[in-house]
Amino acid sequence: MVEVPVSLGSRSYRILVGAGSLAAVGPELRRLGPGRKVVVFTDDGVHERFGRTVLDSLGGAGFDTAVVLLPAGEAAKSLEVAREAWDRLLSAGCDRGSTALALGGGAVGDLTGFVAATYMRGMNLVQVPTTLLAQVDASSGGKTAIDHARAKNLIGAFHQPRLVVVDPCTLLTLPEREFRAGLAEVIKHGIVLDADYFGELEKVREDVLRRDLDVLERVVAGSCRLKASIVERDEQEAELRHVLNYGHTVGHALEAATRYERFVHGEAVALGIVAEARIAERLGLATRETTLRQVELLRDVGLPVHGLGAEPDAVAQAMTRDKKARDGRLPFVLAPSIGSFRLVYDVPGPVVLETLVELARTG
Numbered sequence: 252m253v254e255v256p257v258s259l260g261s262r263s264y265r266i267l268v269g270a271g272s273l274a275a276v277g278p279e280l281r282r283l284g285p286g287r288k289v290v291v292f293t294d295d296g297v298h299e300r301f302g303r304t305v306l307d308s309l310g311g312a313g314f315d316t317a318v319v320l321l322p323a324g325e326a327a328k329s330l331e332v333a334r335e336a337w338d339r340l341l342s343a344g345c346d347r348g349s350t351a352l353a354l355g356g357g358a359v360g361d362l363t364g365f366v367a368a369t370y371m372r373g374m375n376l377v378q379v380p381t382t383l384l385a386q387v388d389a390s391s392g393g394k395t396a397i398d399h400a401r402a403k404n405l406i407g408a409f410h411q412p413r414l415v416v417v418d419p420c421t422l423l424t425l426p427e428r429e430f431r432a433g434l435a436e437v438i439k440h441g442i443v444l445d446a447d448y449f450g451e452l453e454k455v456r457e458d459v460l461r462r463d464l465d466v467l468e469r470v471v472a473g474s475c476r477l478k479a480s481i482v483e484r485d486e487q488e489a490e491l492r493h494v495l496n497y498g499h500t501v502g503h504a505l506e507a508a509t510r511y512e513r514f515v516h517g518e519a520v521a522l523g524i525v526a527e528a529r530i531a532e533r534l535g536l537a538t539r540e541t542t543l544r545q546v547e548l549l550r551d552v553g554l555p556v557h558g559l560g561a562e563p564d565a566v567a568q569a570m571t572r573d574k575k576a577r578d579g580r581l582p583f584v585l586a587p588s589i590g591s592f593r594l595v596y597d598v599p600g601p602v603v604l605e606t607l608v609e610l611a612r613t614g
């Protein structure tokens with residue numbers, strides 16, 4: 252088992268990454284000395300696959316457990332579902348020492364995190380992510396949210412988990428498209444934060460796609476470590492943490508412009524990375540070679556690197572509504588070389604638009 256520490260003073264915690272670690276959730280939580288009650292939030296499909304192992308582990312460590320089944324996917328992130336979750340915590344007799352445990356993808360994690368952040372002004376939270384995206388991104392870092400009718404993730408809070416348990420074995424049942432989408436975030440971490448990690452990904456791409464467990468354990472732990480290194484330095488996204496949004500300025504706009512129907516998140520991020528790499532090139536910040544390495548790795552793991560699926564104007568329009576914009580200025584994360592980044596606030600509109608037009612033409 253690999254242990255990734257996240258050092259945040261009194262809010263520090265560990266991310267445990269290891270095949271078979273689901274069965275260790277109970278004893279690992281016990282070590283932290285929380286109250287006896289643990290409410291497990293999950294969805295039907297995930298519960299059927301992994302619920303028993305987690306509940307047995309918790310029971311074996313002396314916890315009283317209850318299960319709350321949430322709607323699968325984004326439908327979990329609503330105020331109605333949160334209200335019902337608060338009710339269930341109350342009727343289970345939970346207090347601030349009790350634990351809310353999220354077992355599932357990023358949606359289950361975000362809803363559970365939001366509910367845990369707000370119930371009695373904050374109860375214990377444990378994340379047990381079962382999708383690749385949730386394992387390398389959503390489960391650590393403390394961002395929690397529900398959706399507003401007008402924008403995703405608009406209502407939320409920062410609330411760090413006490414423990415994150417990542418079992419790569421859960422990835423073996425993940426649909427191919429979801430698995431590949433998660434790889435976009437993995438590749439993103441390499442591009443902006445660590446050239447050696449990126450080089451390693453280039454080497455093991457076939458093993459990753461075969462879902463070799465040893466390789467997945469290494470890759471997932473490496474990605475968690477990179478994310479933790481940023482969260483430790485900028486917990487609440489004052490500035491540095493924006494780096495984790497590489498590919499997302501264009502990616503989010505692409506998702507919005509295609510009404511969240513055409514792409515899964517990671518696919519939009521892959522195209523966003525390609526666009527942002529080309530923007531860096533146009534600005535003379537990066538070489539063609541740097542763009543090509545990114546495009547090749549994304550393409551080789553089966554992510555889209557051509558076309559836009561939307562009108563360039565519509566994508567540019569959607570960008571102006573990004574909630575990261577400050578006084579109308581939108582921060583772009585650009586990668587001058589593999590393993591480095593720069594935040595750029597003044598990318599000229601025409602450069603963005605020309606890049607989008609070019610990308611649309613290659614579709």
Ligand SMILES: NC(=O)c1ccc[n+]([C@@H]2O[C@H](COP(=O)([O-])OP(=O)(O)OC[C@H]3O[C@@H](n4cnc5c(N)ncnc54)[C@H](O)[C@@H]3O)[C@@H](O)[C@H]2O)c1
Binds near residue numbers: 384425
């Ligand atoms: N808080 C953060 O920092 C952060 C970061 C990135 C994304 N997110 C959020 O994460 C959400 C997306 O998460 P996601 O991509 O994990 O999708 P998801 O949570 O919507 O789950 C997708 C589907 O996968 C199924 N599933 C989960 N694990 C499985 C497994 N092991 N095998 C088979 N099926 C499985 C689920 O039942 C669900 O139907 C979005 O709401 C996004 O906003 C949050």
Ligand SMILES: [Zn+2]
Binds near residue numbers: 388
């Ligand atoms: Zn993302």
